[in-house]
Amino acid sequence: MWRELIEQHTSQARFASPVTEQALFQVEEALGHLLPDDLVKLLGETDGVIDANGYNLVFSAEQLLQGNLEMRTYPALKRLYMSFDQLLFISDAPGDGNLFAYALVPEGRPDIFVWDHRTDNRRCVAPSLEHFIESWLTGHIQL
Template sequence: MWKEAAAEALPEVEFRAPVDATALAEAERRLGRGLPAQLTALLMETNGVVGAYGTDVVWSLDRIVEQNLLFWSPDTFPGLYMPFDPLLFFGDNGGGDQFAFVLAPERPDIFVWDHEDDSRLWAARELEDYLHRSLAGGGDWYR
């Protein structure tokens, strides 16, 4: 389902081998929280989605874990940005802006974090909408 949705938006999209339930459980253990159901389902089909120009529209599971642990650490950006605790980052635009689910309160919407001004803006209704917009839109499709 997820591969088909991505390929519909961008026929030359690239996929990776899927992750298994053991890897997902270990990732959730390391993160200390569950992954959104839509993201889990996508990762079980493909461990990331690569769009035009090699953009990691959806990161690999390892990168999701590492990036979020980094951003959630209180020592990473002390006083520089608003807290990242309610967000789960999972992809980027190749230029520094990153996309995230909101975990608290839990919702299916996707938001973009602008690394230059620390704004967090709505970008898509849910993961399938995000795939269509990000893969077909190019550039700053979310502005």
């Protein structure tokens, strides 16, 4: 489903082999929470997606793990920004340092937010992962 959705909008996306259930379990265990169902399904089809310009449309499981752990534990970030413990970063904005994330609270919320690294603002940009992907690929994400 996810590959087909992406391929409807671009033929230039790069896909990876599906992530293993064991790798997903390790990510969830290390982060201390479950991953959203639609993200798990996407990673089950492709372990991350690179767009036509070489940017992460969706991080791989390893990028999810490493990036989120860094954002949550890096001392300089803790001094500069509100806590990132309630966010799950899944993608980066091309060239500007902003990141896209699920809000983990309340649990099960499907919205995708953009985190602005300049202001620490967190704003909803899409009501679901599917809408986020379509909006990114059609140029309708508002940063």
